[in-house]
Amino acid sequence: MPRTLFDKIWESHLVGRRADGRDLLYIDRHVLHELHAHHGFAQLEKQGRPIRRADLTFAVQDHTVATKAGRDDNTNPSGAAFLKAMRDGTRKAGIKLFDIDDPDQGISHVVAPELGIVLPGATHAVPDSHASTVGGVGALAFGVGTSEMTHILATQVMAMKRPKSMRARLEGKLGAHVSAKDVALRLIAELGVAGGRGYVVEYAGAAVRAMPIEQRMTLCNLNIEMGGRSGFVAPDDTTFAWLAGRPYLPQGELWDRALAHWRTLKSDDDATFDRDVALDCGTLEPQITWGTDPSQVVGISGRVPEPAALDASRRPAAEGAFAYMDLKPGTPLAGLPVNRVFIGSCTNSRLPDLEVAAAVVRGRKVADGVVAMVVPGSSTVKREAEAAGLDRVFRAAGFFWGESGCSMCAGGNGDRGLPGERCVSTTNRNFENRQGPKVRTHLASPATAAATAIAGRIADVRQLLAGAA
């Protein structure tokens, strides 16, 4: 019987079935962060249960770390206790920690693939809903709550019902200055914030094949914003070339063996999916959210929708969003004045994201009155960007250039906007109050965010660059 790649990964990791009918799925790599890990350590200590596979478990400090140069535990005072608890807990358990000053520190979803901790065809869990970012290298990753994290620490398996499978075929060739962020936002707009609920999504099609790995990670990162349980791209030569030489991957003869296996990781041609959706990306323009959930999206030349144009089920949420965002139906998005621009987060903080933004910014200045920040996704990304001179481009333009971490995505480290501010952000959630009380967030790509910082208004990067030519 023909099988999907999801079927193959799932079945090859199946340990058994519990009495309650849940499947036990082996977790090859478990990555913790400081917000939730301490609960698990304390719980297991109380129960007298050991951590089973500290050697397959990794930990990062990312959610609460400050981004200021010269940071330490106390730069963000509310983070200090979390950082210390993580340090103590991992030391006791023998878990490798990428601490605040480690050269490999960064956002878990950026660090794990960058170091080769995640592998194609492997299972991965993180106590964070954006775990499936690493689906960009062909791993099957699950975001879990604190209790499930603790369960994995104690057993190295997850107990779950098998999700359904969906294929999202993204066809066509992306236009200039259009990226995976725009594709993902459009897909979420089409399917809705619960469109992927209960599904593991395989992203396929010509547009996906043409994407570099970092863009595939952006695409898979946003899978949860349509409610998907997990999402991935089958690995290919682009993946293998990207992975080669990363330090935690198998080396030498073992690499050759692994590679031979990874080349078999694809859905059978005649495999069927529980749901199949398609999106033509060839005519897509840059996308941006206008509202307070990630499905409230229009093209950059679009307007805030009229309620009558929306599906009836989406109108109540839209009415709330008009008020929160202080926008009237029919208002064009382009041209709206902004106070703040944030480039970073597990969605869009990898080196190519910063290169795209820097190319827009180079030789220009951030508009008066706009606070603009770039926060690299990892300390490695930061070093590489600095080696390429990107930090100087951003700083010369008036951007803040930060130390790596989650920063303003959820504001857990104190990086927040001020009440009433309008912010264009390369992050993943435009929920009310997420980036600070009363902050109005518009999600967009790094190119759109960079163009907006320069213009001081929501801008079409294509026009900004054409104007300069």
Added chain:
Amino acid sequence: MQPFSTHTAVAAPLLKDDVNTDQIAPVLPSRGLKDDHKAMLFYRARRRDDGSENPDFVLNKPQFRNAGILVTGNNFGAGSSRETAVWSMTANNIRVIVAKSFADIYRENCLQNGVLPIVLASDDADAFIARVVQVNGAGPFTVDLVAQRISGPGGPDVAFAIPAADRTRLLEGLDDIGLTLKHMAEIKQWEQRAAAAQPWLQAAKDSR
């Protein structure tokens, strides 16, 4: 985990779809290792801009201050995986959430914490929501997981479905890790097979 068999409490209507975890349990600047989960629940919605209590928010209304059942729309608990969004419910003795649907991770987190997530079909949900609005906190509802029924003022009993395994887990308050540890022999066998067939899965070392 605290077992769940029946729960009798006032039911509060939260008439929204897609209520997300940033709304249920927002990240507050004052956060610490031991957060006050009781105060965290709908922290922002409960307050006006000046910090005073928002009298319009359902859980601030006198008849719903001690509500122990939440009745809501589609896709409840969307967003992050933070379990505080369930702990803030139990801290307020809300042990039943009736919704048209739940976000996947949120539903799992409910089951881990003895909170009963009831999904009613859309028509039944609309009828039940209307009833809860009508009753307006005048009397409590009883949710009986053994009989799989909701009873209370304003109408006949409402039957609900729940997967048998989830029902057992809640009724018995089963220790999830304990259930899995019974399969340790299988877990070890899997590891041995993987170590032979795909050794790279069972080792993660820095080669530098």
